[in-house]
């Protein structure tokens with residue numbers, strides 16, 4: 001059985017930064033679907049070729065593709081001690097696909113990262129100056145924030161019903177947020 005912790009929150013909230021630190025500290029797998037998709041793009045795989053323009057535009061990659069990729073990833077050896085999901089689920093269908101495998105991969109907690117839109121836009125555009133990410137542009141950011149509000153934010157309510165959510169203020173020093181967050185593990 002692999003326990004799963006979900007990091008949920010808007011783009012630019014710092015989920016990836018915190019997830020990689022916590023994962024290393026607690027010996028958990030850090031699974032970022034965004035990183036996985038970018039790797040497919042850079043390797044020019046079939047999935048990468050499909051995903052590239054969607055990623056660039058800030059749109060979501062189709063559920064079926066992401067769900068299969070994620071479920072395969074969860075079966076890897078490094079997940080045995082538990083996994084942090086960073087960027088998944090992003091839609092109700094994705095959340096339901098996790099529910100279907102909950103016997104082997106139970107969700108133990110959903111950490112909800114909270115930050116204001118203006119702060120997120122500022123961070124992502126700043127990151128774009130050095131990240132080399134082709135989706136850290138003004139146009140793509142605005143699409144990503146809209147997609148988040150429409151498709152992903154409703155998942156907070158979905159998980160609240162099961163009393164799984166913990167809210168974290170994602171604005172402040174990275175170390176302070178980390179210290180706060182690590183109490184949840």
Ligand code: ADP
Pocket residue numbers: 010011012032033034035037054055056058059060061062063066086087088089090094135144
């Ligand atoms: P951010 O949180 O800054 O938007 P990510 O690295 O999590 O960055 O995601 C980058 C892009 O990868 C998304 O805009 C989307 O195109 C794609 N992506 C990542 N995860 C998913 C997912 N679970 N479902 C669909 N598309 C995804």
